[in-house]
Amino acid sequence: AQSVTQPDIHITVSEGASLELRCNYSYGATPYLFWYVQSPGQGLQLLLKYFSGDTLVQGIKGFEAEFKRSQSSFNLRKPSVHWSDAAEYFCAVGPGGYQKVTFGIGTKLQVIP
């Protein structure tokens, strides 16, 4: 069965510092991989996605993620964090249909001045 692990439940970074959020997955074939962001009191918004091609994908808001098949990872990165990036971030994995997409438990990002 597929699964997603986000090992960091909570991360605190200083504004302007770099960020890396970890995501490891378990899936039998090449999966669809996603990162979503959830601001307080709101639903999730898609940051980026990957299925094939270049293993470094660019998303919205200056985020990028790198797919590493050998490590079963899809870590999210940002070179310089802004206070507005404080939110919860969810990694997700699955095949084509949403009824089979599995979300991770989320990583809450706190940004300090």
Place this chain on the structure above:
Amino acid sequence: IAGITQAPTSQILAAGRRMTLRCTQDMRHNAMYWYRQDLGLGLRLIHYSNTAGTTGKGEVPDGYSVSRANTDDFPLTLASAVPSQTSVYFCASSPGGNSYNSPLHFGNGTRLTVT
């Protein structure tokens, strides 16, 4: 602004009561979904509908029912609420059922507390 409207925003409900969470989208998306979000468990799919007139069970369907009489509306009903159904409920939609080509659009959620 096009999007998904969920109602109510929050609700406190006595155990054993019946409750319907409403979800309406104006994007003419074919597929709609109900998720619950719980601390430490992330998002889990309750029910889904790939198109009007059809529904399917997700990961945690027990205690919930849905209907999809038309494209826009996808209500979620708790027939007899229990405290374990205390959660934040999100309705979502997508143009089609393929997760890669059809991004999910989420509502702002309904916070439900069952006492």
